[in-house]
Amino acid sequence: xxxxxxxxxxxxxxxxxxxxxxxxxxxxxxxxxxxxxxxxxxxxxxxxxxxxxxxxxxxxxxxxxxxxxxxxxxxxxxxxxxxxxxxxxxxxxxxxxxxxxxxxxxxxxxxxxxxxxxxxxxxxxxxxxxxxxxxxxxxxxxxxxxxxxxxxxxxxxxxxxxxxxxxxxxxxxxxxxxxxxxxxxxxxxxxxxxxxxxxxxxxxxx
Numbered sequence: 001x002x003x004x005x006x007x008x009x010x011x012x013x014x015x016x017x018x019x020x021x022x023x024x025x026x027x028x029x030x031x032x033x034x035x036x037x038x039x040x041x042x043x044x045x046x047x048x049x050x051x052x053x054x055x056x057x058x059x060x061x062x063x064x065x066x067x068x069x070x071x072x073x074x075x076x077x078x079x080x081x082x083x084x085x086x087x088x089x090x091x092x093x094x095x096x097x098x099x100x101x102x103x104x105x106x107x108x109x110x111x112x113x114x115x116x117x118x119x120x121x122x123x124x125x126x127x128x129x130x131x132x133x134x135x136x137x138x139x140x141x142x143x144x145x146x147x148x149x150x151x152x153x154x155x156x157x158x159x160x161x162x163x164x165x166x167x168x169x170x171x172x173x174x175x176x177x178x179x180x181x182x183x184x185x186x187x188x189x190x191x192x193x194x195x196x197x198x199x200x201x202x203x204x205x206x
Contacts, residue, residue, distance in 0.1 A: 005032035008043055012050050020055065024062040044073045048085055056085055060092045070094035079103050086112075096121045105132035108140040110147065117152065124154035133162035133178065142181040149182075159183040 008029075011020050024030070030043040044065060047055045060070075074094040077085040096119040104116055105128075113123070123129040133141055149155040163183035166174040179185070 004029045005034065005041065008032070009046060012046055012052070012055065015052070017052075017055060017058065021058060021062070024059065030059070030063045042069050042073070044069060045076060048073045048076045048082070048089075049080070051080070051082055051085070053084055053088065056088055060088070067093075067095045068098070071096065071098040075099050075103070078107070081107055083107065083109070083112075090115075095119070101125070101128035102132040102135070105129070105141055106136070108138055110140050110144045113144050114148065117148070123152065124158055127158065127161055129155065129158040130161040130165070133159065134165050134174075139177075142177060145181055156182075156184075157187075157189055160185075160187045160189050164189060 008020075008023065011023065024043075032041045032043075033039070034041045042065070043063070044056070044059050047059050056073075059065075065073075070089060070092065071094055074086065074089045074096065075098040077089055078099055096116055099116060099121050101113075101116065101121055101123045104113060104121075107113075117123060129141075129145075145155060145159055149159070159178060159181060160183050163175060163178040163185060166178060167185070
């Protein structure tokens with residue numbers, strides 16, 4: 001009920017870990033319906049938003065979450081750039097099925113991006129890697145490209161899509177970096193609209 005969700009959120013805001021442990025132990029709701037659409041918000045979503053490691057760990061160990069719920073919590077932690085929670089969720093077998101690769105790129109962690117690929121995340125789906133390069137052509141992303149373009153199909157095309165967009169938008173520094181990384185300005189790429197950045201929709205209401 002809405003009342004349960006508000007009580008749980010208050011307990012989280014006030015850091016009442018012992019009361020939350022009792023909440024879980026007594027089997028009180030860990031999933032809440034929100035808004036006219038009655039979408040589900042989980043206690044795990046709320047905990048990840050709080051950034052409290054011990055609370056997230058308590059809920060992971062005390063509630064039987066579905067793979068989908070853990071994956072959505074992982075996506076939230078990545079969006080919030082909370083690496084310590086990302087590691088915790090992965091240690092509890094959170095699948096990467098709901099992860100946006102372009103959001104993960106914001107961490108600037110090449111090893112983590114390679115880990116996501118190993119977990120089945122496709123950096124080319126929806127032009128995710130190209131979108132990340134367009135938004136922030138940082139050197140860690142270019143290093144990821146250089147280390148992986150020969151084994152990840154479509155990564156070369158992503159670099160070229162980003163280059164064409166950067167040239168069109170007159171982003172000189174970004175264009176230079178992409179050319180330095182090996183983007184071919186003469187390569188033809190599919191005529192597709194530039195991807196928009198809808199952002200992560202916070203499941204926890206606010």
